[in-house]
Amino acid sequence: MGDSAMTxxxxxxxxxxxxxxxTQRAALVKDSYVYKPDSVLLDxxxxxxxxxxxxxxxxxYNTLKYVDYHxxxxxxxxxxxxxxxxxxxxxxxxxxxADGIRIPKTETKNDVALxxxxxxxxxxxxxxxxxxxxxxxxxxxxxxxLNAYEIATSSDRMMGIxxxxxDFKRTMHARQTADGSELATARGLIIMAARAAGxxxxxxxxxxxDDIAGLRREAxxxxxxxxxxxxxxxxxxxxxxxxxxxPTEKEISRAEHLILAVEENKKKGVGVLVVDGxxxxxxMVEGAYRTLTLAKAxxxxxxxxx
Amino acid sequence: MINKAGRDIPDELLKDGLEVFQGQYYRDGYEYKKxxxxxxxxxxxRGSKVVDSLKDAILKCGLKDGMTxxxxxxxxxxxxxxxxxxxxxxxxxFKDIYICASSLGAAQKSFVPMIEDGTITGISTSGVRAxxxxxxxxxxxxxxxxxxxxxxxxxxxxxxxxxxxxxxxGAPTSDxxxxxxxxxxxSDCGVLSYAVVDARYADKVVVxxxxxxxxxxxxxxxxxxDVDYVVVVDQIGNPKKIASAVLRMTENPRELMIAEYATKxxxxxxxxxxxxxxxxxxxxxxxxxxxxxRPYMEKQGIQMxxxxxxxxxxxxxxxxxxxxxxxxxxxDFDIASVESIGKTPGHVxxxxxxxxxxxxxxxxxxYLDFVILGALEVDVDxxxxxxxxxxxxxxxxxxxxxxxxxxxxxxxxxTPLVRSRIPSIRDRVTSVTTPGESVDIVVTEYGVxxxxxxxxxxxxxxxxxxxxKTIEELRDEAYKLVGTPADIKFEDxxxxxxxxxxxxxxxxxxxxxxxx
Numbered sequence: 001m002g003d004s005a006m007t008x009x010x011x012x013x014x015x016x017x018x019x020x021x022x023t024q025r026a027a028l029v030k031d032s033y034v035y036k037p038d039s040v041l042l043d044x045x046x047x048x049x050x051x052x053x054x055x056x057x058x059x060x061y062n063t064l065k066y067v068d069y070h071x072x073x074x075x076x077x078x079x080x081x082x083x084x085x086x087x088x089x090x091x092x093x094x095x096x097x098a099d100g101i102r103i104p105k106t107e108t109k110n111d112v113a114l115x116x117x118x119x120x121x122x123x124x125x126x127x128x129x130x131x132x133x134x135x136x137x138x139x140x141x142x143x144x145x146l147n148a149y150e151i152a153t154s155s156d157r158m159m160g161i162x163x164x165x166x167d168f169k170r171t172m173h174a175r176q177t178a179d180g181s182e183l184a185t186a187r188g189l190i191i192m193a194a195r196a197a198g199x200x201x202x203x204x205x206x207x208x209x210d211d212i213a214g215l216r217r218e219a220x221x222x223x224x225x226x227x228x229x230x231x232x233x234x235x236x237x238x239x240x241x242x243x244x245x246x247p248t249e250k251e252i253s254r255a256e257h258l259i260l261a262v263e264e265n266k267k268k269g270v271g272v273l274v275v276d277g278x279x280x281x282x283x284m285v286e287g288a289y290r291t292l293t294l295a296k297a298x299x300x301x302x303x304x305x306x
Numbered sequence: 307m308i309n310k311a312g313r314d315i316p317d318e319l320l321k322d323g324l325e326v327f328q329g330q331y332y333r334d335g336y337e338y339k340k341x342x343x344x345x346x347x348x349x350x351x352r353g354s355k356v357v358d359s360l361k362d363a364i365l366k367c368g369l370k371d372g373m374t375x376x377x378x379x380x381x382x383x384x385x386x387x388x389x390x391x392x393x394x395x396x397x398x399x400f401k402d403i404y405i406c407a408s409s410l411g412a413a414q415k416s417f418v419p420m421i422e423d424g425t426i427t428g429i430s431t432s433g434v435r436a437x438x439x440x441x442x443x444x445x446x447x448x449x450x451x452x453x454x455x456x457x458x459x460x461x462x463x464x465x466x467x468x469x470x471x472x473x474x475x476g477a478p479t480s481d482x483x484x485x486x487x488x489x490x491x492x493s494d495c496g497v498l499s500y501a502v503v504d505a506r507y508a509d510k511v512v513v514x515x516x517x518x519x520x521x522x523x524x525x526x527x528x529x530x531x532d533v534d535y536v537v538v539v540d541q542i543g544n545p546k547k548i549a550s551a552v553l554r555m556t557e558n559p560r561e562l563m564i565a566e567y568a569t570k571x572x573x574x575x576x577x578x579x580x581x582x583x584x585x586x587x588x589x590x591x592x593x594x595x596x597x598x599x600r601p602y603m604e605k606q607g608i609q610m611x612x613x614x615x616x617x618x619x620x621x622x623x624x625x626x627x628x629x630x631x632x633x634x635x636x637x638d639f640d641i642a643s644v645e646s647i648g649k650t651p652g653h654v655x656x657x658x659x660x661x662x663x664x665x666x667x668x669x670x671x672x673y674l675d676f677v678i679l680g681a682l683e684v685d686v687d688x689x690x691x692x693x694x695x696x697x698x699x700x701x702x703x704x705x706x707x708x709x710x711x712x713x714x715x716x717x718x719x720x721t722p723l724v725r726s727r728i729p730s731i732r733d734r735v736t737s738v739t740t741p742g743e744s745v746d747i748v749v750t751e752y753g754v755x756x757x758x759x760x761x762x763x764x765x766x767x768x769x770x771x772x773x774x775k776t777i778e779e780l781r782d783e784a785y786k787l788v789g790t791p792a793d794i795k796f797e798d799x800x801x802x803x804x805x806x807x808x809x810x811x812x813x814x815x816x817x818x819x820x821x822x
Binding site: 027030031068234236 | 557559560562563723724726751752771786787
């Protein structure tokens with residue numbers, strides 16, 4: 001992050017892939033940027049054994065401070081708020097200059113408020129610009145999902161909410177299905193809450209790293225539902241997700257035409273017009289820009305409109 | 307004297323016509339008379355060539371102190387033959403034996419005490435690993451080892467630079483006349499390509515087999531007309547270590563990334579067209595290139611003309627599926643390729659001379675369009691080291707690396723930028739195996755560097771979708787990640803010469819200091 005509080009551009013950057021990294025494994029964290037994830041999630045929680053939390057935190061600080069991620073965004077998954085670790089996790093993350101913090105097992109807006117307070121304190125303590133550290137919340141229980149909107153709107157620092165399906169499925173007594181129907185309601189509620197709050201929504205990890213076809217099916221599903229991206233556990237999954245989120249040539253061309261035509265018409269004061277044989281209005285411009293931004297991130301758009 | 311690869315070769319080594327490396331095509335058009343073995347005729351009607359034991363064969367061949375004996379490495383880590391033969395030679399009390407092997411590794415660790423007691427005093431090989439590599443590095447041989455390429459070894463034998471007195475050829479099957487094949491027995495290795503030149507140029511040839519089969523054992527890799535004696539032993543090798551049942555298809559994202567970049571590079575060149583020729587190694591990234599190629603070939607509706615070198619299952623599968631017209635095979639790395647040779651139409655055995663000898667009338671490597679190779683180190687002049695490890699110990703094999711790099715139109719080195727904490731791309735390699743002039747493209751997971759001498763390839767790759775970098779940028783990135791490597795300290799003692807494939811000296815290897 002820069003030296004000032006977060007900007008919209010930072011909050012709204014492309015995040016198709018947020019890849020978990022075991023913070024303790026130096027070989028893993030030092031060069032994960034070569035796989036070009038949009039964000040990394042430096043994990044202090046599940047990947048780190050209980051007895052190693054201290055050393056992982058030191059490793060985290062040094063990673064944040066000294067490893068050049070070449071523009072890849074760095075979030076930290078802290079330990080749960082029901083553990084003795086999260087306060088120090090937050091201090092280390094902010095001191096190192098993490099772009100944001102992922103709060104696991106978020107249940108209510110109070111959880112976010114607690115973290116926000118500690119983050120602000122740490123920003124002051126370590127001379128970071130107050131307000132520069134983003135927050136995102138992982139929703140891992142039915143209660144959390146039902147509170148999705150209040151969580152999503154609980155802080156200006158919130159940039160997204162994420163479904164974390166492992167615990168959720170267990171609590172729901174759900175069975176894992178091939179088409180993910182056991183998660184349909186949760187996904188629906190989360191994407192709606194995120195959109196209503198004007199923040200991003202991220203889908204859960206796909207745990208079978210050898211099943212690329214299955215990953216693709218799931219990525220297509222969540223893309224079509226409107227999710228911004230997925231959490232990942234392996235670099236092997238990055239290319240597939242990026243591919244799924246890459247707009248087609250037709251979509252790119254339509255977006256370009258739309259933006260140019262709407263801009264042209266704006267000057268004339270006309271709100272509705274026909275582009276490529278279909279009626280469009282100015283509200284569709286936002287979607288067109290998003291298409292081109294995704295296309296640019298995917299390396300298939302070289303134009304200058306974004 | 308500083309040679310063309312920028313390495314200092316001490317003048318005192320340059321005797322008996324030995325020259326320093328002067329460029330990869332320096333000996334183009336070189337004329338020579340081929341060496342010839344001394345042959346004892348078999349005029350009278352005879353029966354079997356089978357003798358009772360290795361000891362019998364060695365004595366009948368007239369082994370003397372100071373002679374040169376040869377071995378092939380088709381049995382790889384499962385080889386029993388070389389050790390078995392040398393143990394008998396050792397028991398018989400012979401000294402000052404020179405070993406001319408196509409490769410040496412852990413299977414020959416019994417050589418080390420023989421080096422220490424003077425049974426073995428010289429080694430020429432295309433690869434040295436494990437305990438023997440350490441023994442050579444420690445300077446235990448009274449004269450420097452000669453490290454040759456596969457093609458260079460054949461060349462040295464055919465030109466007479468090295469003369470084999472007795473060749474010991476392990477063969478999975480042989481008949482009583484010595485007609486031998488790489489398949490059909492209990493220790494199948496597929497082909498016997500490395501041993502063909504030994505059979506033709508050694509004064510005496512002994513076939514060692516554990517499966518005597520009815521005459522004639524044809525078509526034979528080693529022909530009976532070249533063989534003096536046949537020895538039947540209980541077991542010539544460990545089948546489990548000769549060929550692995552399944553070569554692991556890499557799922558390592560780093561290797562897949564490197565393979566994908568390498569494939570994109572290939573596809574972007576004008577050489578990627580119907581009838582192109584290709585060789586790849588058996589490493590994870592190299593194997594993955596073979597997998598990535600298939601959809602591009604499908605899309606363009608083209609076939610590979612020939613594939614050569616060490617063969618593995620994915621290549622055999624491409625042949626079976628009609629993507630390759632011929633596989634010209636000198637070595638089989640897995641059971642699938644061993645089972646395929648001679649059975650799958652188009653999968654044929656060739657000798658190592660046909661494969662890689664730079665001084666015959668045209669080896670297959672000279673007709674390669676692409677080769678994908680690995681590296682321990684690559685420097686900013688594109689020189690490659692595949693012989694010396696990061697600790698300075700000799701632990702590698704030039705094998706066909708140098709031969710294919712020189713012969714191919716497009717030589718691609720595929721290597722991770724950093725191995726553990728050792729940068730692969732660096733200012734200067736510890737020793738040069740393959741000169742930079744033979745290397746066209748270096749592919750890492752961080753980016754792809756093209757030798758500036760290949761402006762044509764740089765132009766081809768501009769829109770290929772691979773991240774183009776300079777080799778210096780790759781080096782800087784590596785150093786940034788793991789720090790600038792400290793130079794290894796060496797003593798003055800030269801323990802090995804690295805011979806270029808044409809017989810000139812490309813580098814010398816000194817004894818690492820502080821070996822402990």
